[in-house]
Amino acid sequence: MQPRSSPDARGTPRPEERRPLLGPDGEVVHYELDDDINAPRRAPPTWRSTWGKTVAITALFLIMGILLVLAFFFLGWGITGLPHGPSTPSPQGPIKNVVVLVQENLSFDTYAGGLTYHPHIDGLVNRTYCNPSNIDDPNSHTVCAKPTAQNVAPDDPDHSIAGGAMQVYSTYHPNHTSHPTMQGFVTEQIRAYGIDRDLSRAAEVINYYAPDHVPVLNAMAQNFVLFDAWFAAVPGPTNPNRAYLTSGTSHGHGMNDIDFLTSSLPQVSIFEQLSAHNISWINYSNTTGFLPDALFYRWTAQTGKGETHIKPIDRFYHDAKTGSLPQFTWINPECCSYMSFHPPSPINMGEGFIKSIYEALRASPQWNETLFILTFDEHGGFADHVAPPDNVPPGDEHTHQEWALDGSQIEFKFDRLGIRVPTLLMSPWVGQGVVQNRPTDQPNDFTHTSILKYVAELWGLPVLTPRVAWSPSLGGLITGVWRDTPEKLPEPADF
Structure with missing residues (x-):
């Protein structure tokens, strides 16, 4: 969360640059529904007499009754505490409940760039990624990423729109000729904190975590779907991104x-939108000093939904346990x-929190109909080596102006995405150990508003903004095959 902006440069990758959906061993994954699902139904047999039909129906009901009794006693269906399989998928698919947790301020490289379980994660393993300490001095010291990130970052990096421009383009004023070098993170960190003589401290903006320091993330990724090309909606701070996450625009706020x-x-x-379509929702909140995301909006306050639809985080654990979560949960x-x-939140405490959310959902009676989406609102000023897309449609016509560290004023048109952030899909209906790169079955790039695109498809809602319309949906990652999933995740690291 940091208050504190400049358009153009890199387009959406050409189709030949896009990479496939990869399985645990790097193979291309294709999910296909069982043939029985799509096969035409057979016509009912023609009976020669009413008597024959009655006998057949009676025998059928007798057999079904015997099978049901056997299943109840020998498989333990309906008995609390015993393993249970999936419910029958609805015509719209198996997902009936969507749970979204949006954490704070980490780039993909920082949190997930050190994962080694899959050979095709676009991270920092087997890669040398460095920044100059002074982008304007070709002879300045070079600072390279190392897997030595601390449990508590010593500084909160600049994550303003102006700072993001410097980090990505090495200038506060990028234009259509600017190239996204991803070389300005260390320079901006040094300028923001005046630490030019302490490069080891400045390096914390580019260092990353080894798998043994993020065991919860590592286990989630190995068991579910990890996006390595999911971009924040805005190359700036928390609340504009959270507004895009929940409405498809920030209405000009940067x-x-x-x-x-x-x-x-x-x-x-x-x-x-959900209320208008009689779809239940609750914003469970643990915020301290900030409004929960649903209360950003005038409608929420004026209609009284802030009193009825925003609940403390303890209520989430209760509702998950009792199977009374709404159709749409926002945390x-x-x-x-x-x-x-x-920062200064410890990494291991953050891991403990996401572990607790997952395990509450996994133990819930609703798990077999749930999709859990974990993402981060923005990169928090931490470095990433992948340039975000530009020339994307904004959510509306509003623009934002702010001052850069060099004293100049800039204008941002919301036509560039933010820097990559770690994002995961978790459900018994998604693949195991899947790394989702840039989509090959849809144009454009995954971003925060891809969640809104999927929700619109799931429940037949209108698309909120041009940015949402542009965004790929994540619905193709929901399979027609149920599988068992871990009940517990590892304990967080003891740094």
Whole structure:
């Protein structure tokens, strides 16, 4: 969370540059429904007499009754505490409940760039990634990424829109000729904190975690779907990204300004949309000093939904246990001291929190109909080696202006995505150990508004904004095959 902006450069990758959906061993994964699902139904047999039909139906019911009794006693169906399989998928698919947890301020490289379980993760393993300490001095010292990131980052990196421009383009004023070098992270960190004589401290902006320091993430990724090409919606701070996550636009806001504290955003949010279509939702919140995301919006406050549809985080654990979660669950972590990952939050405490959310969902009676999406609102100023896409449609026509560290004013048109963030899909209906690269079955790049695109498809909702329309859906990763999933995840690392 940091208040504190410049358009153009890199287009969406050409089709030949896009990489496939990969399985655990690097193979291309194709999910196909069972032939029985798509096969035409057979016509019922023609009976020669009513008597024959009656006998056949009676025999059929007798056999079904015997099988049901046997299943009840020998398989333990319906008995609390025993393993249970999936329910029958609905015509729209098996997912009936969507749970979204948005954590704070980590780039993909920082948190997931050191994972080694899959050979095709686009991270920092077997890669040398360095930044100059002064982007304007070709003879300045070079700082290279190492798997030595600390449990508590010593500084909170600059994650303003202006700072993001420097980090990506090595200038506060990128234009259509600017190249996204991803070389400005260390320079911006040194300028923001005046630490030019302490390069080891500045290096924390580019260092990353080894798998044994992020065992919860490592286990989640090995068991479910990890995106290594999921970009934040805005190359800037928390609340504009959270607004895009929940409404497909920030209505021109590029800072964590007063409107986010006074429920002043006027646009239609996913929460308003769900209410209009009689789809249940709750925003479970552990926020400290900030409004939960649903209360960014004027509609939420004026209709009283802030009183009825925003619940404390303890209620989430209760509702998960009793099987009473709504169709759409939105979870806010605290910010920014202990469980959110936002500096100075310890990494292992953040891992403990996401572990607790997963395990509550896994133990819930609703797990077999649930999709759990874990993402991060933005990169938090931490380095990443993959350039984000530009020339993307904004959510609306509003622009944002702010001042850069060099004293100049910049204007941002919301036509560039933010830097990569770690994102996972978890459900008994997704593949195991899958690494999702850039999509090959849809144009454009996965981004925060891909969640809104999927939810619109799932429940037949109108698409909220041009940015949502542009975004690929994640629905293709939901399979027609149920599988068992881990009940527990590893304990967080003891740094």
